[in-house]
Amino acid sequence: MVAFLVLASPARAQSLLRDAETERFLHDISRPIFEAAGLDPRAISFYLVGDPSINAFVAGGQNIFINTGLILQADNVNELIGVIAHETGHIAGGHLIRHDDAAAKAGNISILSLLVGVAAMAAGGGDAGMAAMMAGQSLAQGNYLAYSRSVEAVTDQAGAEFLEKSGISGEGLISFFRKLQEMEFRYGYTQDAYIRTHPLTGDRIEKLQERVSASPHYAKPPKAEDQTRFLRIKAKLAGYINEPPRTFQLYPETDTSMPARLARAYAWHKLAHREEAEAEVDALLAQKPDDPYFLEMKGQILLESGKVEEAIVPLRRSVQIQPNEPLIATSLGHALVAMENPDLAREAVTILRRVVTQDPENPFAWFQLGMAYTQLGDEARAALASAERLSLQYNANPAEVAYHAHRAVSGLPKNTPEWLRAQDILLIAQEAARNGRGKGRRRG
Structure with a gap:
């Protein structure tokens, strides 16, 4: 979405x-x-x-x-x-x-009372x-x-x-x-x-x-300024979460404010009405042509509507304006990979490597990076990207993580940072497999 x-x-x-x-x-x-x-x-x-x-x-x-x-x-x-x-x-x-600590103390009291109760019952x-x-x-x-x-x-x-x-x-x-x-x-x-x-x-x-x-x-x-930005993200979220009829009820077409257009853009896109969704975003860009988030939205609408080549233009511009937004760069990388062009795949690798450095817990970015490497025939680095992506999952299958990490270790130049990283993932996955547990490293 x-x-x-x-x-x-x-x-x-x-x-x-x-x-x-x-x-x-x-x-x-x-x-x-x-x-x-x-x-x-x-x-x-x-x-x-x-x-x-x-x-x-x-x-x-x-x-x-x-x-x-x-x-x-x-x-x-x-x-x-x-x-x-x-x-x-x-x-x-x-x-x-x-x-x-409080939970542990409460647990200790419960356990002690259980032991006392069992002893009394046994007697x-x-x-x-x-x-x-x-x-x-x-x-x-x-x-x-x-x-x-x-x-x-x-x-x-x-x-x-x-x-x-x-x-x-x-x-x-x-x-x-x-x-x-x-x-x-x-x-x-x-x-x-x-x-x-x-x-x-x-x-x-x-x-x-x-x-x-x-x-x-x-x-x-x-x-x-904070209130204006709040109304924008609230409208975006409403358009994304709500069913389109509810969105149109909350943000009728007579409302031409920025939040209303944002919400309706999501609603139209959910209904697969690309032209209407794009028209809402174009109206926003007419007011703020260099807003990176409006450009990102236009690129995503085009990308998810199958207009991949057209999507690259606004996404590139969005990344130029806001280079430190790894999620936007991920979308650009996705569009470049979807073109299945070696030159664009090389550009995607450059972009996505920067993304995973800034946002290493972005599994979609790792997936797209693996796809880009595959298109370039670099199977070892594609395997490393797969191992990184899988290791982010809760309860990941450690055998699957180890398989991809082993492929990366076997194909990467020894003692390089990537080879050492693949070794680390492999050792952790093997240990997880021996202990019979999944491996996930997400915070929270």
Whole structure:
């Protein structure tokens, strides 16, 4: 689909979506928050999760996962920034490590109660043994939930602090929590404070309101540029996620704004109406002819409609304007490979090698690089690209990874960086095969 790259996420039922403009936007609006928290913005990654629920979370280190539902339900950029500030509080507070400790302690209590219960039952005290086990489970759960609630309360305040230091209003964070509260009431979520992982949303709003309303930045509106960019990515996402009739309902053809045209371009493309989709993008390019993301969208529409040669022109221009966007360069590499021309395949190799250096966890880029090498008859490097791609997959078949890595080792010049890399992948895959487990290296 246009611009968005879909990656499977076996750990969850959803998919991970990738889009150059969205990822750049998330990093740009978050930089002041990360700096206020004393974090290196370059060390934090964003992942967009294809999930309609209003949620965000931190996992696998300094990785922030944001559900598509959160962006689609947000009314302004400050609501999104407020959520990011909260999640930043989890990273700055080292809560993932502490969460593991708390879970381990809860597990220890459960195991101990289980052992005591089994011993009592073995001694003939069946009722007493069962009571001991149930009491232990209840204590473990209670301790863990109490810890989780305290962490969330602290993180709320940390997020408010980072917003204030960044000169950003905390009103967006409050309005986001009000959305959560409305959802809880609508779906009848429990309001029992003692069996929740998070504090009651009403309590969170009350405590945060007191903090953020005292900030000198509370009445400050969102930055106009940030709000404009937010509306663009929200529209793109709506067009990509929603069925076309819903998109046309939200963004009728009488609406000629940039966000509306972006959303409709996706809708028309989903309906395989290339001319209508292209017309929407051309109208956008008439206003901003050097916008790299509009050029990327036109190139993708043409590419996915079978107009491969025509797609190369806007994609090349997009890469020239924005050379540090590996996802756009991946699309250009894809178009060049699809032409099945040796000269263009050589150009694709140059582009895609740079992509995998910038974005080594891009399996589609590795796939296209392997295809380019195959077209050039370089089977050893094609095998290395296949090994790299497969090693990114969760639960990859280690035997398959080892097969491609072995082909690469056999064909590459010895002791070169590529040969050494193939050796590393081969050794890891062989070890995984011996241990009877899959091999995946994705973060998060």
